[in-house]
Amino acid sequence: MYIGFDTSNYTTSVALFDGENMLQEKQLLSVGEGQRGLRQSDAVFQHTVNMPELLNKLECNIESVEAVGVSTRPRNAHGSYMPCFLVGKSTAVCVSRFTGAKLYETSHQVGHILAALYSVGRLNLVQERFIAFHVSGGTTEALLVEPDKDEIIKASVVAQSRDLKAGQAVDRAGVMLGLNFPCGRELDKLSQKSGREFKIKPSMLGLDCSLSGVENKAVKMFENGESAYDISKFVLSSISAAIEEMTSGILNKYGALPFVYAGGVMSNSLIKYNITKKFNAYFANPAYSCDNACGTAIYAYLKDKNE
Numbered sequence: 001m002y003i004g005f006d007t008s009n010y011t012t013s014v015a016l017f018d019g020e021n022m023l024q025e026k027q028l029l030s031v032g033e034g035q036r037g038l039r040q041s042d043a044v045f046q047h048t049v050n051m052p053e054l055l056n057k058l059e060c061n062i063e064s065v066e067a068v069g070v071s072t073r074p075r076n077a078h079g080s081y082m083p084c085f086l087v088g089k090s091t092a093v094c095v096s097r098f099t100g101a102k103l104y105e106t107s108h109q110v111g112h113i114l115a116a117l118y119s120v121g122r123l124n125l126v127q128e129r130f131i132a133f134h135v136s137g138g139t140t141e142a143l144l145v146e147p148d149k150d151e152i153i154k155a156s157v158v159a160q161s162r163d164l165k166a167g168q169a170v171d172r173a174g175v176m177l178g179l180n181f182p183c184g185r186e187l188d189k190l191s192q193k194s195g196r197e198f199k200i201k202p203s204m205l206g207l208d209c210s211l212s213g214v215e216n217k218a219v220k221m222f223e224n225g226e227s228a229y230d231i232s233k234f235v236l237s238s239i240s241a242a243i244e245e246m247t248s249g250i251l252n253k254y255g256a257l258p259f260v261y262a263g264g265v266m267s268n269s270l271i272k273y274n275i276t277k278k279f280n281a282y283f284a285n286p287a288y289s290c291d292n293a294c295g296t297a298i299y300a301y302l303k304d305k306n307e
Helices: 039-060 085-099 108-119 125-129 166-176 184-191 212-225 228-255 270-280 294-305
Strands: 004-007 011-017 023-027 067-073 100-106 132-134 140-148 152-160 204-205 208-209 259-262 281-283
Touching: 004 085, 004 108, 004 294, 011 039, 011 294, 023 039, 023 067, 023 294, 039 085, 067 085, 067 108, 067 294, 085 100, 100 108, 100 208, 100 294, 108 125, 108 132, 108 140, 108 152, 125 140, 125 294, 132 228, 140 228, 152 208, 152 228, 152 294, 166 184, 166 212, 166 228, 184 228, 184 270, 204 228, 208 228, 212 228, 228 259, 228 270, 270 281
Parallel strands: 004 067, 067 100, 132 259, 259 281
Antiparallel strands: 004 011, 011 023, 132 140, 140 152, 204 208
16 A cells, blocks of 8 residues: 655645555645635644544555655745645654655645546556646646656646636635635536626737736626626636637647646636547546645555656
8 A cells, every 4th residue: 555645735635545546535724714825834733633633534554555655845846845745744754654664755746647647547648748737726837747767757837827826816706706715616616607608818928828817807897796607607717718728839839748637726617628628638537636645645656666
């Protein structure tokens, strides 16, 4: 068995992987009503409380653990750091030292990509070049992913949002509409009740997009008394249009590589429908698209098998 830990800014998660089957337990962090995020100190405290409870639910036979995987940073880039990942790291270090299991550290982003590949049955893509979109509250990036001897995969940014991230646009609009943070699931449901069709020309600079105008327009719609259904659909349609334009540009520049979409925003039904209608794309199952430890467990498995 391979155990993975991930303590992102909004989810505590633990997963067990045996090379085929996955078991996972996760807990969303609590965000106060009307708030649009958490301070790192609050996130660290909640992760510390959640972790023992999740391990109890997982009922792991600690003696069967061959290796431990954990995300210790947002991405594999110099200076990438958030205190919330220290909880996962300290837990992983304790498990490793207590059991003698090998410990492998990776990034939250690599974990997302590996979980997405597992979800769509394409873990074999770690041996090839492909494009991965990581779209969440803190990241809106398209990545050229290539095999890497040390890190399993190496991800280089080829397109991104220049300002507001897609998840931020979703959550800011949702909180404005009185939804619970994080707002993606509820915004998705509201958007499905809108009968309007929006013709949107995304703001682009090369392969990069800009999403700040989406929030500004949503605020104006709200102030003008437009329905929550229409505001929700406008926000999601705008994000979808930007990602579609980024996908088209990347296809033109890099050719017909496999495209994989991961991150909480990519579990949205409207965005998935629009993109799969136009492109040959893999979308992670929602359980593997949102923050999870499945990817870090897979990372431990792959590293162990490669050594």
